[in-house]
Amino acid sequence: MMRKTCCILLLIICLTFPLCPVLKSQELTAKEILEKVNSLLNAPQDQKLTLKLVLIDKNGQEETRELIMMQKGKDLRMGKFLSPASQRGIGFLSLPNDVFYVYMPAFKKTQRIATRQKSGKFAGTDFSYQDLGTQQYDEKWSSRLVRAENEQYVLELQAAKGNDTGYSQLILWVSTENFYPLKIEFYDQHNKLCKVLTNHKIQKIAGYLVAQEMEMVDVIKNHKTKMFLEEVEFDTGLSDESFTERYLSR
Amino acid sequence: MKTKFKKTLYSLSFFLLSICLFTVPTFASGLNWNGHFQTETRVNLDNSALTWQETNLTLQPEVVTNNTRFYGELCYRRSGLLSQNNSLLASTNSNPIELNEIYLDLYAYPWRRMDLRIGKQLIPWGTGYLLNPTSNLNPEDLRDVFDFGRYLGSNALKATTYLGEVTITGVFIPVFTPAALPHQQFQALFAPEMPSLPFTVNEQKIESILPAENLQESAAWGVKLEKHLLGCDFSVSYVDGRYSLPVPKITLTPVGEKVDLLCELIHPRRKIIGFDLAGAYGGLGFWSELAYFFPEEVKVTSDLTAIIGQHMEIVTLKDTPYAKYLIGMDYSADHLYFNGQYLHGFPQEQGKDKLGDYFLGRLEFTLNDGKIKIPFNACLEVRDFNKFQESFAYLFSPEVCFYPEMNTEITLSLRLIDGKSGTNLGKMKDWDEIGLKIKYSF
Numbered sequence: 001m002m003r004k005t006c007c008i009l010l011l012i013i014c015l016t017f018p019l020c021p022v023l024k025s026q027e028l029t030a031k032e033i034l035e036k037v038n039s040l041l042n043a044p045q046d047q048k049l050t051l052k053l054v055l056i057d058k059n060g061q062e063e064t065r066e067l068i069m070m071q072k073g074k075d076l077r078m079g080k081f082l083s084p085a086s087q088r089g090i091g092f093l094s095l096p097n098d099v100f101y102v103y104m105p106a107f108k109k110t111q112r113i114a115t116r117q118k119s120g121k122f123a124g125t126d127f128s129y130q131d132l133g134t135q136q137y138d139e140k141w142s143s144r145l146v147r148a149e150n151e152q153y154v155l156e157l158q159a160a161k162g163n164d165t166g167y168s169q170l171i172l173w174v175s176t177e178n179f180y181p182l183k184i185e186f187y188d189q190h191n192k193l194c195k196v197l198t199n200h201k202i203q204k205i206a207g208y209l210v211a212q213e214m215e216m217v218d219v220i221k222n223h224k225t226k227m228f229l230e231e232v233e234f235d236t237g238l239s240d241e242s243f244t245e246r247y248l249s250r
Numbered sequence: 251m252k253t254k255f256k257k258t259l260y261s262l263s264f265f266l267l268s269i270c271l272f273t274v275p276t277f278a279s280g281l282n283w284n285g286h287f288q289t290e291t292r293v294n295l296d297n298s299a300l301t302w303q304e305t306n307l308t309l310q311p312e313v314v315t316n317n318t319r320f321y322g323e324l325c326y327r328r329s330g331l332l333s334q335n336n337s338l339l340a341s342t343n344s345n346p347i348e349l350n351e352i353y354l355d356l357y358a359y360p361w362r363r364m365d366l367r368i369g370k371q372l373i374p375w376g377t378g379y380l381l382n383p384t385s386n387l388n389p390e391d392l393r394d395v396f397d398f399g400r401y402l403g404s405n406a407l408k409a410t411t412y413l414g415e416v417t418i419t420g421v422f423i424p425v426f427t428p429a430a431l432p433h434q435q436f437q438a439l440f441a442p443e444m445p446s447l448p449f450t451v452n453e454q455k456i457e458s459i460l461p462a463e464n465l466q467e468s469a470a471w472g473v474k475l476e477k478h479l480l481g482c483d484f485s486v487s488y489v490d491g492r493y494s495l496p497v498p499k500i501t502l503t504p505v506g507e508k509v510d511l512l513c514e515l516i517h518p519r520r521k522i523i524g525f526d527l528a529g530a531y532g533g534l535g536f537w538s539e540l541a542y543f544f545p546e547e548v549k550v551t552s553d554l555t556a557i558i559g560q561h562m563e564i565v566t567l568k569d570t571p572y573a574k575y576l577i578g579m580d581y582s583a584d585h586l587y588f589n590g591q592y593l594h595g596f597p598q599e600q601g602k603d604k605l606g607d608y609f610l611g612r613l614e615f616t617l618n619d620g621k622i623k624i625p626f627n628a629c630l631e632v633r634d635f636n637k638f639q640e641s642f643a644y645l646f647s648p649e650v651c652f653y654p655e656m657n658t659e660i661t662l663s664l665r666l667i668d669g670k671s672g673t674n675l676g677k678m679k680d681w682d683e684i685g686l687k688i689k690y691s692f
Contacts, residue, residue: 055619057619057621058619063656064656084656084657084691085284085285085286085657085691085692086656086657086659086691088284088691097481099478099481107374108372108374109374111528111535112483112528112529112530112535113530113535121620124619124620221619223619241412244412245417246365246410246412246417250319250355250357
């Protein structure tokens with residue numbers, strides 16, 4: 001009798017095991033998942049990245065750009081183009097409270113960028129200034145867990161009041177295993193799908209999860225930008241001073 | 251003496267460049283060479299005459315280390331108006347090789363909150379787009395009158411101190427450099443009006459007078475304080491220098507019933523207090539500049555008792571303070587960028603009663619994934635709002651810019667100008683042109 005009971009229990013455990021992620025998803029709310037996403041993306045104290053951007057148009061023609069980017073915490077980010085020659089030195093600085101500067105070497109000036117301009121294309125890529133800025137999925141969005149499928153949470157994020165990102169809605173696919181966002185759909189102000197970001201080759205480097213490859217597709221223009229991570233350094237002790245106009249114009 | 255002084259300066263600049271180019275690489279890991287090639291040709295629409303040709307090769311050596319940056323801009327430039335047989339009628343630059351900039355940045359020196367920039371440099375102050383009433387340290391480069399916003403580099407020492415949210419910049423320019431003027435055919439645009447005289451002029455002599463070559467006469471300096479406040483960037487500045495464009499100083503000497511006229515083109519002193527503002531609200535970016543000028547009076551009293559029985563005073567620049575200002579905004583959407591500015595007082599306008607009003611706009615469409623841009627530029631000049639019909643002029647300039655390859659830009663432009671003769675733009679109404687410009691960056 002005892003043996004029979006143990007077998008039944010084992011069978012029940014085996015049958016219900018595949019449903020564990022669903023049960024897990026039911027345990028976590030959308031807000032909690034986003035908090036985990038945010039803490040994962042902003043886990044390093046600071047990071048320095050060298051990125052290669054490949055722009056591919058609808059005819060398959062490619063253009064390559066190189067960019068260095070630094071980030072500290074979740075509020076400070078700065079980037080600068082290394083190539084091509086026509087865009088070398090163009091830089092951006094993202095600060096808290098939606099303060100955003102662009103450095104234009106041709107004019108030798110730092111220019112403040114209006115909030116809505118941040119949703120415009122950054123130097124011809126499919127990433128907007130906003131996309132390149134720090135990602136805060138918990139503060140500017142009201143979220144809803146749509147479903148959990150294939151080891152992924154699917155979240156719907158609606159722009160909260162005062163959200164000026166230029167997007168009305170985001171759909172996020174988040175890994176149930178490590179909470180890294182795998183795919184994001186961006187919807188414009190008319191609630192029409194405009195861009196899709198996919199993260200590939202997610203690996204742990206120096207203890208932090210990083211996507212080695214990102215692809216942003218503009219589905220309206222049939223144009224895409226692939227971003228390859230060439231070099232990365234974490235926790236190098238960047239000071240807040242590195243994220244000022246002083247350093248942007250260097 | 252002046253030529254010798256200039257020669258010494260040029261020699262010093264070339265010496266500095268040579269030293270930097272040949273020694274810096276041995277100390278630093280990498281010398282990067284960037285630059286661009288540009289050629290531009292313009293044709294007059296009325297008579298199909300070739301009116302402008304420019305060939306420009308700019309090389310930009312750069313060495314960056316943790317605490318220093320060396321940067322140079324060496325330019326080979328041949329530009330000018332073309333004669334009927336297409337040879338350069340008069341080149342606007344006598345020396346085709348120019349050093350636009352050559353400087354060394356010392357970061358966090360002599361203390362961690364200060365950066366120094368030493369050498370020939372551009373010091374662009376102001377928040378406006380291409381036109382900046384508060385940018386008065388570099389002399390204007392007016393060799394191509396249709397290329398607004400170009401300046402010549404100045405040999406200067408610039409120190410920028412960062413004190414929390416406040417940034418203080420101090421600039422010292424020891425040697426005065428006059429503005430680069432356009433070809434004679436355009437100089438009337440920039441030459442101040444000569445007073446009408448009730449005499450017959452016997453002999454007229456024009457002399458260009460530069461300030462004496464000592465620090466007291468030749469030097470200029472400026473200081474600027476910047477702060478981020480209430481979501482906007484504010485700055486207040488003070489400049490003490492000289493007009494880089496000449497002002498005539500007229501002396502009359504009686505010769506029988508006539509007069510000999512001596513016109514000395516001088517560069518009087520001016521002090522300028524400037525205010526800048528830049529910010530963003532929703533989808534709009536906005537900026538504003540105000541420059542309050544305190545000019546030195548240019549006045550000559552000539553003894554004409556032999557002709558009219560009294561002395562005569564000719565004032566070509568009053569010492570009445572005057573203000574130039576600019577208000578602008580911009581907006582961008584998916585494929586569109588617009589910026590609009592209102593300007594009171596163009597860079598070459600000097601004196602309270604000489605300032606005009608200008609409404610400027612640029613509407614830019616981007617097509618084909620950024621491979622084509624179509625900007626429309628427009629400017630409306632008004633000298634007197636009460637007599638608008640008699641005192642306005644306009645410039646309209648659509649362009650098509652193609653980007654066939656990375657780093658390559660081809661621009662086809664059209665410029666139409668019309669207006670009343672008393673306006674600045676009206677004086678250029680015979681210069682409707684079509685142009686082709688090719689730029690390759692490397």
